Each structure stands twice: as structure tokens, then as C-alpha cells.
Amino acid sequence: MQNENASAKTPVLDARGVGKTFPARRGNPAVPVISDVDVRVLPGEFIALVGPSGSGKSTLLYCLAGLEPANTGEISLMGVPLRGLSRARLAKLRRDSVGFIFQAYNLVASLTVRENVALPARLSGKRVDRPAVDVLLDQVGLGGRGSHRPAELSGGQQQRVAIARVLAAQPRVVFADEPTGALDSRSGAVVLDLLQQAAASGTAVVMVTHDMEAAARADRVLVLRDGRIQRELVRPTVEDIFASITLPPATSTVTA
Ligand SMILES: Nc1ncnc2c1ncn2[C@@H]1O[C@H](COP(=O)(O)OP(=O)(O)O)[C@@H](O)[C@H]1O
Numbered sequence: 001m002q003n004e005n006a007s008a009k010t011p012v013l014d015a016r017g018v019g020k021t022f023p024a025r026r027g028n029p030a031v032p033v034i035s036d037v038d039v040r041v042l043p044g045e046f047i048a049l050v051g052p053s054g055s056g057k058s059t060l061l062y063c064l065a066g067l068e069p070a071n072t073g074e075i076s077l078m079g080v081p082l083r084g085l086s087r088a089r090l091a092k093l094r095r096d097s098v099g100f101i102f103q104a105y106n107l108v109a110s111l112t113v114r115e116n117v118a119l120p121a122r123l124s125g126k127r128v129d130r131p132a133v134d135v136l137l138d139q140v141g142l143g144g145r146g147s148h149r150p151a152e153l154s155g156g157q158q159q160r161v162a163i164a165r166v167l168a169a170q171p172r173v174v175f176a177d178e179p180t181g182a183l184d185s186r187s188g189a190v191v192l193d194l195l196q197q198a199a200a201s202g203t204a205v206v207m208v209t210h211d212m213e214a215a216a217r218a219d220r221v222l223v224l225r226d227g228r229i230q231r232e233l234v235r236p237t238v239e240d241i242f243a244s245i246t247l248p249p250a251t252s253t254v255t256a
């Protein structure tokens, strides 16, 4: 949720003029994917990134999260410019402050649910004791499942483990690439509730989705087309989002 004093806060993410082109390879030409993207995200904001398949949503999200280098522009996370950071400093910044949720959960199959949740926090040197992990599992509705392996859970349950795992590391910003893409609508709604709660408690969330209902939960929706932000909608309804993605290309800001 956006706070009244939000403008006074340091952005968790500040990106200016971001561009990304995949280089030519094996006779294939270079692929320009992202151009001239500006995004500023404050603590506790919930942002959705929507757009047609192939419009560059995942690529942009990876660049913004520091998982993929941008070619042009400036990206700062928690006020730290990514350009020129050593791999080690970037890895530390990501470990300390950034969470990433994938469509495909990416849990470690050989570890229990409890071990999966504790893993990234342990790697970043944060203390996560068993009671703390169990509290998180309760919060995502999986109390009592701590000793299970991921394969013993449904897709929706696995995604909730992935969210608990991200939240255990207490990130300042969570990036999620189609986190409900593989889920039925009921499980998807639970996952969206959790992301919304995380935002309400001050963790910024940047979520790629092709689900307009999911996008309508966001404070702001960025509509991407051909690698550019075509529109920005503030607290739009599902109908507003549908209308905006079916409009012809134009650059404008619409306040719902
Ligand atoms: N590693 C890569 N090398 C070359 N082209 C890529 C690579 N990754 C993505 N692309 C291209 O970038 C475009 C955008 O892809 P993507 O960001 O995955 O879009 P979206 O998530 O919106 O579906 C697509 O044309 C895709 O083929």
C-alpha cells in the first residue's frame, strides 16, 4: 500500500532509461527487447507489469532485479547503482534485500519445506530459527507441512513455500515473474493475498502477470508493449486494464 509520506521515502528501485538488447549470436541478429524504461518503486508499493507475450516483461524484471545486466540506463536498488558493482557486491545486495519468485517455484527437491524456507536467509547470514520458519509457514497456510518434501505438495502449496522462503530473508523488494501462472484461480488468489500482505507490511512488490484480476490488485499497473512502457494506470479496475492493453500504441498516463 502506498503511504501518505511515500514521496519522502527513498525508492527501493529507481530505474531511468533502461534498455536491453540481446547481442547477435551464431548468425542471428541482435534482439532489441527493452527501450527507455523509467520505473520508480517506493517501499510498500505493489506494482504490476502487464503486456502481450514477448513484450519483454521477464527481461525487464530480470534487469530491474539485477539478475541480468541492462545495456543502457541506470538502475538503483535501495539507492545503490547497479552499474559498476562487482559481482560479489551485487550478489550481496540481492541476497540482503531482494527476493525473486519464479513461476516454476524453484524449490530444492531434496530439502524439506522447512529447510527450503530457511535456505536463502541462512545463506545471507540471517538467523532463522525453527520457530520463526514455522511462524512463516503458518502465515502462508502451511503449518504442519514443514517436514514434507516439495514433491508432496500441490503447485499452489509449493508456490506458497517459495513465498515463505523469500519472506524469511526479509527483503525490501520482491520481484515475481507470473507467480500465479501455473496455478488454478483459487491457489492463485491465496498467493496474491500473500504478496498484497507483504506490500502492506512495507515490502515493495513488482509482479509480472498476464492475469488482469491479479494486476488489478496493484497500486500501479505498467503496461509494456514492444519493450516500452506504453501506459501507467493508477489503481485501475480490471476493465481499465483490459481497455488499456487493447488500445492502439500511444504513450500516456491515465489515472483511474
Ligand atoms: N537470452 C535471450 N536471447 C535472445 N533473445 C531473448 C532472450 N531472452 C528473451 N529474448 C527475447 O526477448 C523478447 C522478450 O522476451 P520476454 O522478456 O521473455 O517477454 P515476456 O516475458 O513479455 O513474454 C522475446 O522476443 C524473446 O525471444
Ligand SMILES: [Mg+2]
Residues within 6 Å of the ligand: 057, 058, 059
Ligand atoms: Mg515472461
